[in-house]
Amino acid sequence: MARKQSFHVALDLGTHKTAVLLASMNEDEPHVVGLGTAPSAGLRRGVVINIDATVQAIQRAVHEAEVMADCEIQSVVVGVSGSHIKGFNSHGMVAIKGHEVTSSDIEQVHEAARAVPLPADRHILHVLPKEYVVDEQEGVREAQGMAGVRLEARVHVLTGSTPVVENVIKCCNRSGVTVSQVVLAPLASAEAVLSEEEQELGVGMIDIGGGTTDLVVYQAGSVQHTAVLPLGGNHITNDIAAGLQTPVAEAEKLKQRFGSAVSSGVRSDERIEVPSVGGRGPRVLSRQILAEIIEPRVEEMLGLVAEEVTRAGVEGMLTSGIVLTGGTANLDGLAALAEKVFHVPVRVGSAAHSGGLGDIVSGPAYATGMGLLQLAGKTSSDSVMSPASAGVLSKVKNRMGDWFREFF
Ligand SMILES: Nc1ncnc2c1ncn2[C@@H]1O[C@H](COP(=O)(O)OP(=O)(O)OP(=O)(O)O)[C@@H](O)[C@H]1O
Ligand SMILES: [Mg+2]
Numbered sequence: 001m002a003r004k005q006s007f008h009v010a011l012d013l014g015t016h017k018t019a020v021l022l023a024s025m026n027e028d029e030p031h032v033v034g035l036g037t038a039p040s041a042g043l044r045r046g047v048v049i050n051i052d053a054t055v056q057a058i059q060r061a062v063h064e065a066e067v068m069a070d071c072e073i074q075s076v077v078v079g080v081s082g083s084h085i086k087g088f089n090s091h092g093m094v095a096i097k098g099h100e101v102t103s104s105d106i107e108q109v110h111e112a113a114r115a116v117p118l119p120a121d122r123h124i125l126h127v128l129p130k131e132y133v134v135d136e137q138e139g140v141r142e143a144q145g146m147a148g149v150r151l152e153a154r155v156h157v158l159t160g161s162t163p164v165v166e167n168v169i170k171c172c173n174r175s176g177v178t179v180s181q182v183v184l185a186p187l188a189s190a191e192a193v194l195s196e197e198e199q200e201l202g203v204g205m206i207d208i209g210g211g212t213t214d215l216v217v218y219q220a221g222s223v224q225h226t227a228v229l230p231l232g233g234n235h236i237t238n239d240i241a242a243g244l245q246t247p248v249a250e251a252e253k254l255k256q257r258f259g260s261a262v263s264s265g266v267r268s269d270e271r272i273e274v275p276s277v278g279g280r281g282p283r284v285l286s287r288q289i290l291a292e293i294i295e296p297r298v299e300e301m302l303g304l305v306a307e308e309v310t311r312a313g314v315e316g317m318l319t320s321g322i323v324l325t326g327g328t329a330n331l332d333g334l335a336a337l338a339e340k341v342f343h344v345p346v347r348v349g350s351a352a353h354s355g356g357l358g359d360i361v362s363g364p365a366y367a368t369g370m371g372l373l374q375l376a377g378k379t380s381s382d383s384v385m386s387p388a389s390a391g392v393l394s395k396v397k398n399r400m401g402d403w404f405r406e407f408f
Contacts, residue, residue: 007033007034008022008024009021009073009076010076010369011061011077013078015044015209015212017210018039020065020073020076021373022066022071022073028374028378030373031355032361033069034066035068035360035361036067044211046083046185046228046230047082076172076177076178079368079369080182080183080184081184081185082161082212082230084161086158086159086160087156087159090113090154091113092114092152093109093112095151101134101143101144101148103144106143109132113154121161122162125160126156126184126187127157128156129153129154130155132151133152133154134152135149158187168182181375181376184226185368186205186207186226189205189325189326190205190218190223190371192349192351192370193205199221201320202317203320203323205322206324207324208324208328210232210233211230213228213229213232214226215227215229217312218317224314225312227312231301236294236298236331238251239297240259240290244289246276247277254274255294255331258287259290259291261295261336262337263288268288298331306342321346322342322346324364325348325350326365329364330348330364334348349364350364
C-alpha cells in the first residue's frame with residue numbers, strides 16, 4: 001500500500017452499485033488500473049437515504065480499488081444524481097472595461113449569470129456557458145480578445161439540494177476519503193459516451209441506471225437541457241418479481257439473462273425456468289411472458305423521457321439521435337424500442353477503454369465513472385495526492401463547474 005502515484009479517482013455512487021475507478025492519465029484518456037465495486041444498499045433513486053450502508057459500500061469499493069492498484073486513495077471526484085437536480089437557463093451582462101474582452105470580464109459575466117435567487121437549501125453545482133453575445137454579435141464561443149462594449153453570457157445553471165449533496169460528502173469523509181470535486185453524474189456520463197460531432201450537431205444522452213434515468217441534451221457543443229427522473233432498472237426488476245411471483249434477486253437474474261424490451265422479437269417457444277417464492281418448485285414459462293412484462297415498463301420510462309424532451313422544447317435538437325447508456329442499456333432490444341418512442345436513430349454508448357480492465361469499464365454501467373475521470377483529468381493534476389480538501393460543501397464548492405468554464 002506504500003506506492004503513491006499520480007492518479008485520478010472517480011467515485012460513482014449509484015443506486016445499484018458503488019464504483020471506484022482509479023486511473024492514470026494517458027493524453028487526457030484515463031487508463032484504469034484499479035476498480036472496486038460494491039452493491040449499493042444506502043441509496044434510493046440516486047439519493048443517500050442510509051449513511052452507514054453507503055459508507056460501508058464506499059469503503060469496500062475504495063479498498064478493492066486500492067488493493068488492485070497498490071495505491072492509497074486520499075480524495076475522489078464524486079458524482080451526484082437524483083431528481084433534486086434542477087437545470088435552468090440564465091444570462092448575465094457586463095460592460096467590457098477596456099473595449100476588449102478579458103478573462104476578468106468573462107469571470108464577471110459568469111458571476112452575473114449565476115446571481116439568481118435560490119432557496120436557502122439549494123446551491124449551484126455547475127454553470128455551463130452556452131454562448132456569449134458581444135454587442136449585437138450572437139453565438140460567440142470564444143469571447144476573450146473580442147472588441148466591444150457589452151458582454152453577455154447565456155448559460156445553463158444546474159442546482160442541487162444542499163443537504164443531499166452534503167450527505168454524499170459526509171459519506172465520503174466517513175469512509176476515509178475527501179472530495180476534491182462534486183460533479184453532476186449525467187454530465188460525466190455524457191462526457192464519456194458522446195462524440196464531439198454529436199454534441200455539436202445535437203444529441204440526447206439517456207443514462208438508465210438502477211434508480212434514475214438521466215437526460216442531457218447537447219447542441220452547438222453545449223448542454224442545452226438536463227433532467228433526472230426517479231425511475232430505473234430496479235423498477236423493471238420489481239415488475240418482473242411481482243408479475244412472475246419470483247424473489248427480486250431471481251427477477252434480476254432473469255432480466256439480465258433472458259430479458260428483452262421487444263416482446264415481438266422473442267420466439268414464443270423459448271422457455272425459461274422461473275424460481276418460485278414460499279418454497280414452491282420452479283415453473284417453466286415462455287420467455288415471451290418475461291418480455292411482455294419488461295416492454296410496457298421500459299416504454300413507460302422512455303415515454304416519460306420523451307415527455308420531458310417535449311416539455312423542455314428540445315426535441316428539435318436531437319439531430320444526431322439518442323445515445324443510451326447506464327447498466328439498463330445492456331437490456332436486449334432497448335435501442336430498438338427507443339427508436340420507436342423517439343423516432344430518431346438510437347445507439348448504445350459506453351466509454352472506450354483499451355487498458356487491462358477494458359472489458360469491464362467499457363460497459364455502459366461504467367460510463368459515469370469513466371466520465372468523472374475524464375472531467376477530473378481536464379483540470380486537476382492529481383486527485384490521489386492532492387492536499388486533503390476539507391470534506392464540507394463550502395470548501396468543495398469553489399471547484400464545482402470550474403473546468404466547464406475552462407474548456408468552453
Ligand atoms: N444485461 C442487463 N439487462 C438488463 N438490465 C441490466 C443488465 N445489466 C445491468 N442491468 C441493470 O442496470 C441497472 C444498474 O445500472 P447502473 O450500474 O448504471 O446503475 P447505478 O449507476 O448504480 O444507478 P443510478 O444511476 O440509477 O443511481 C440495474 O437495474 C441492473 O438490473
Ligand atoms: Mg448511475
